[in-house]
Amino acid sequence: MHAGEGPSGAGLSGEGPEQLALIRETVRKAKTPRAKPRTWRGAALAPELPVARVVVNKGVLHLDQYFDYAVPAELDADARPGVRVRVRFGAGRHRVRDGRREGGGLVDGFLVERRATSDYSGALAALAYVVSPEPVLGPGTLALARAVADRYAGSLADVLQLAVPPRNGRAESRPSPEPLPPPPAPGPATWTRYGRGPAFLTALADGGTPRAVWTALPGPHWPDELARAVAATLASGRGALVVVPDGKRATRVDAALTALLGPGRHALLTAESGPEERYRQWLAVRRGSVRAAVGTRSAMFAPVQDLGLVAVWDDGDASHSDENAPFPHVREVLELRATHERCGFLLGSLGCTVEAAQLVESGWALPLTADRAQVRAVAPLVRTVGDEQLARDEAARAARLPSLAWQAVRDGLRTGPVLVQVPRRGYAPRLSCERCRAPARCRHCAGPLAAAGARELVCGWCGRDPGGWHCPECGGVKLRATVVGAQRTAEELGRAFPAVPVRTSGRDHVLDAVPGRPALVVSTPGAEPVAEGPGYAAALLLDGWALLNRPDLRAGEEALRRWMDAAALVRPQSEGGTVVVVAEPTLRPVQALVRWDPAGHARRELADRAELRFPPVSRMASVTGPAEAVSAFVAAVALPSDAEILGPVRLPTPPPGRPRRPGEPPVGEIWDRVLLRVPPGSGAALATALKSAQASRTARSGTPQVRVRVDPLDIG
Template identity: 80%
Template sequence: TTSAPRPEASVAATARASSSAQCGPGSAIHTARGALVVVPDGRVAARVDTALTALLGEGHHALLTADAGPQKRYGQWLAVRRGAVRAVVGTRAAMFAPVRDLGLVAIWDDGDSSHSEPHAPLPHAREVLLLRAAHDRCAFLLGGTGCTVEAAQLVETGWALPMAADRERLRGAAPLVRTVGDAELARDEAARAARLPSLAWQAVRDGLKAGPVLVQVPRRGYVPRLGCERCRAPARCRHCAGPLEAPEQRELHCAWCGRGEPAWRCAECGGTRLRASVVGARRTAEELGRAFPAVPVRTSGRDHILDTVPGRPALVVSTPGAEPVAEGGYAAALLLDGWAMLGRPDLRAGEEALRRWLHAASLVRGQDDGGTVVVVAEPTLRPVQALVRWDPVGHAQRELAERAELGFPPVSRMAAVTGGPEAVAAFLTAAELPPDAEVLGPVPLPLTDPARPRRTGDPPPGELWERALLRVPPGSGAALAAALKSAQANRLARGGGEPVRIRIDPPDIG
C-alpha cells in the first residue's frame, strides 16, 4: 500500500486513468495525516473535488484554484494553515499549501506544462512534491495516463515502485487503436497523404451510430498557418517575420504584430497565391459539418472549453488538453495531424505527442464496448507504436535509456542561458563554472513555435537571441546552480545591461 508515511512506500503510478490505486486522500485522512493532491487545471480539480465531497463529506478538504477567487481561496488557505482541514486539492500553486502532518503528496499528469511555474524561481510541481515527500517522510504518488521520463527514472533508480494494471485488464479497458497501415494503403493509394483517409471516415461513420466521436486537432483557429502555393515556403510578415494567418472571414494578417498583409508576395519565388499548410480546429469542424450535415458539431478549445458533452451522436472537435468528457465515453476518436506534434524540434516531442494521444484515447470506450481510436501518423514511429500497444511505460524507459547514452536530462543536469549574443557571451566569460561543466553553444535561439501561446522567457517577436546549454554530470547540479546564481548576482550588482535569463533543467530543449 502507499498510505504508509515512509519514503520506501512511495509509488510512481503509470496506470491508465480508469485504474484505481489503493491509496488516496481518504486513506491518508483515515490515518490522521494530511494529504495534498496537485492536478493540471481547474476542470480536473473540480472533478476531484466532487469525488472527495462524495467520499468525505462537506468541509473535510479544501479546493485551491484560481477560479475560486481571492477571497474564497484565502479563506481555504487559512483553514489549511490552521489545521481545520487536512486534505487539499488544487492546481500548480497548491504545491506550497501548508498542510499539517503530511501523509501523502500526489500529482496527476506530471508531463502537463501547467505544472511548470513560468516565473522565478521556476519550480515544477513534481520536484516540489518530491522534496516535500522526502522532508516530511510521507508517501508520494504520481499518476497519469502517460509516463514521463522523470517518472521512469524514479522507478529505475529504485526510489519509487511501479503500479500499473495487468495486461488483461488493460486490453479490455483500452480502446482499439488503429493506424493507416499496409492494408489500408493497398485499398487506398492516397491514404498516406490524405488528412482524413478512408479508415478515418469509416471510423467516424461507425462511431456516430453508437455515440459521440472525438476529433483531436493539434492547432486551434481556422487556417493558422499558410505557405506559398508554388514553393511551399512559410508565409511570414515583412515587418517582424511572424507567421501570417487567415482567420475566418478576416483579411490576412500577422499572428505576432497584427499588421495586415493585403498584397503578400513570397520572398523565395515571388508567388502571390497561398495554401493552408496547417488546418485549425474551426476549419476541421466546418469540413466535418459539411461531410455529416445531419450530425451536430461542437468545438472545444482555448476560446471556449467544454467540460462535458451528452452521450448522443455528435462530432466533438477539440485541441489537445481541451477534450470534454462524454457521458458513457466516446464511441470513437480521430487523432489528426500527428506530424504536427511529432515534428516539433523538441527533445520531448515524442513523449508529449504520446501523452496527448493517450489522454484523448482514455476518454473513449473500452475495446469490449466497441471503442475505436484512429491515429493519422506514420505507423512505424515509436510513439505511434506505444499508443497501439498502450505502453507509455515502455516508451518512457526507452527514452530514458537513450538520454542516458547522450547525456540529456534527467540523467544529467542542464541549464539554459538565454539572451542577446553579447550578453550571453559576457555572462559565460564571467561565470566560474564547475570543472566538469560542458558548454554547448551558444547558438541562435529557434523562432518561437507560432502554434503555442507566448511564454515568459520567450524573446520579443523578431528579435534574435542566443542560447547556451550548460551540462554537468549527476552530483554537480548544485555546484552549477550556485555558480550561475553568483554570476547573475554579480552581473545585476554592476548594472546588468541586456537581460540574461537562466533556467535550470529547461523543460523544452529544442
C-alpha cells in the same frame, strides 16, 4: 537603517561602489554581537526578544539573506514568527536622528524569528508595522522555500511569492471551521486492478510513507482512485496534498473527494475560485481546519499540517512548470517535500514521463501498474494510418481524412459521440503558395498569413488584411493550407455529416463535458471534454506529424501523452471503442499507443537519454541574454570540475510585429544561449555556482542581466 548578516547591506541593489565598500567595511568590523537594544527614538522596545529577523520582498540574489530589525513594544504582541510585516529598506534616503538611522522605502516582508540579540553591531531600524497578526509562513514552508531556492539557483523571496498567496483581509477576518475527526479507511475499489494498489492504500492508512509511480488505466476512475489515496492518508490522522495541471481536473478530483468523504474535509485551491475564496481555503489549510488540499500548481506549497502524502497528476503537462523565477516544477518540489517531511509520494498519469521512469529505475519509487489482461480489458482498439496509406486513399486526398477514419466516425456515431483531436486551433493557421509551397507572409510585417474563415485572410502578427496577396517567389496568387486547424476540421465534418451536431473545444472556449448522445466533438490537445455515460464511441487523432516533428527533445513523449489523454476518454474495445491515429505506424510513440505501453516507451527514452547524457540523467542549466553578457557570466562562474559547456548558440530575433515571448531577445538585440551540463551528483554544486555568480552580477548596477534557468523544459 540596518544591515544583515551577509556581505551586503539592505537595499544596496542600486548603490555605487563607494557605498558598497563602506557597508562591507562596517559589517567586517562587527566582531561580537551587540547588546540587545532597549529604546528606539525614546520609545521602549519589546522586553523579550527585541530583535526580529525578517526576509524582505527583494528577489535580487545579492540580498538573499535575513535582515535584523528592532521590535517596538507596541508591536510585541503581534510581531510573531510567520506574520507579514512592513519595514524600511533601501539606503537611498537615509537620515540620522537621535543616533539612529532611519529612512528608506517601505517594503513587504515576513518575520521569521525573534531573537534576544543581533549579529549586527550598528543601529537597527524598527519594524514599521505588522500588516496582520495572522501567521502565514510556518517553519515547514520556510524550509521548503529555502530548499527550492537553492535547487533552482533562485532567491528565497521569489519562492515565497509563489508559496504564500496575497492577503485578503475579509477572508482573514473570518474564522475557519473546526476540524473533523479522521474518516474510516476506504475500500480499495478499482485499486484492485493494480497489483500493488491495495497494499499502497493499506500502507497509507497504517501511517506508512510509500513512494510510487502510478500508470493509471484509461477510463473515468482516476479521480476516485486519487481520492481513495487521500482518504487512506486522512484515516491515519495525517494530511494529504494533490496537485493537478488545471482547474478542470481539479474540479473532478474535488467532486470525487466530496463524494467519498463528504464536504468540509478538504480545500480546493484554484485560481477559478477567486482571490477571496482561494485565500479563505488556504487559511483553512494553514490553520489545520482541513487536512487535505487539492489544487493547481501553486498548491504545491500548501501548508498542510502533518503531511502524510503528496501526489501529482500528469507531471508531463507543461502547466506544472512555473514561468516565474526561479521556475520550479511541481514534481521536483513534491519530491523535496516527500524527502524533507518524510511523507508518502504518488506520481500518477495515464502516460509516463522519462523523469517518472528514472524514479522507478533508481529505486526511489516503486511502480504501480496493471497487468496486460487488465490493460486489454479497458483500453480501446487503436488503429493507425500512415503516409503511404494516405497517399493511396482517394478520400484522404479529397477531404484530409482517410477512409478508415470516415468508417470509424460513421460506426461511432451510431452509439455515441466521436472525439476528433486536431493539433492546431483556428481555421487554417498556416498557409503557403499553392504553386511553389513557399510560406505565405504579410507584406507589412512578414508575419504568417492565416485563414480566419472560408474567405477571410489575416496576418497572425499584425492582424492586417493582406488583400491582393501574391507570392514573391513565383508570383502565384492561390493559397493552400499547410496546417488545418480545429475550426476548419469542424466545418469539413459538418458538411460530411449534416445531420450530426458538431461542437468545438479549444483555448477560447473549453468544454468540461458533453452529453453521451451522437455528436462530433472537435478539440485541440488538452481541451478534450469528458463524454457522459460510457465515454466516446470513437476518437480520431489527426495530423500526428505536427506533434512528432517538433524540434524538441520531448516531442515523442509529449505526442504520446496527448494521444493517450484523448484515447483514455474512449470506451473499451469490448464495448466497440476505436481510436484512429494518423501518423507513421513504425514510430516509437505510435507503437506505444497501439500497445498501450507508456511505461515501456519512457524506459526506452530514458536509455537513449542516458547514452547521450541528456536530462534527466544529467543536470542542465541554461543561460540566456545579450551575447557579451552571457559570455562574461559563463567565464565568471566557478563551475564544478565535471561541468560541460554547450554553446553559445545565437537565438533568432522575433520578427517585427509579433509579440515577444519569454526568453526571446528584444528586436535589434543579439542574444545567445549557453547550456551547462553536469553528471549526477553535481547538480547542487552547479546551482550554487550559478547563484553566486548571478548574485555578484545583480549587485553591480548597470550590468546587463542574464536569465538563468535550472532544469529547463526545452533544450531543443
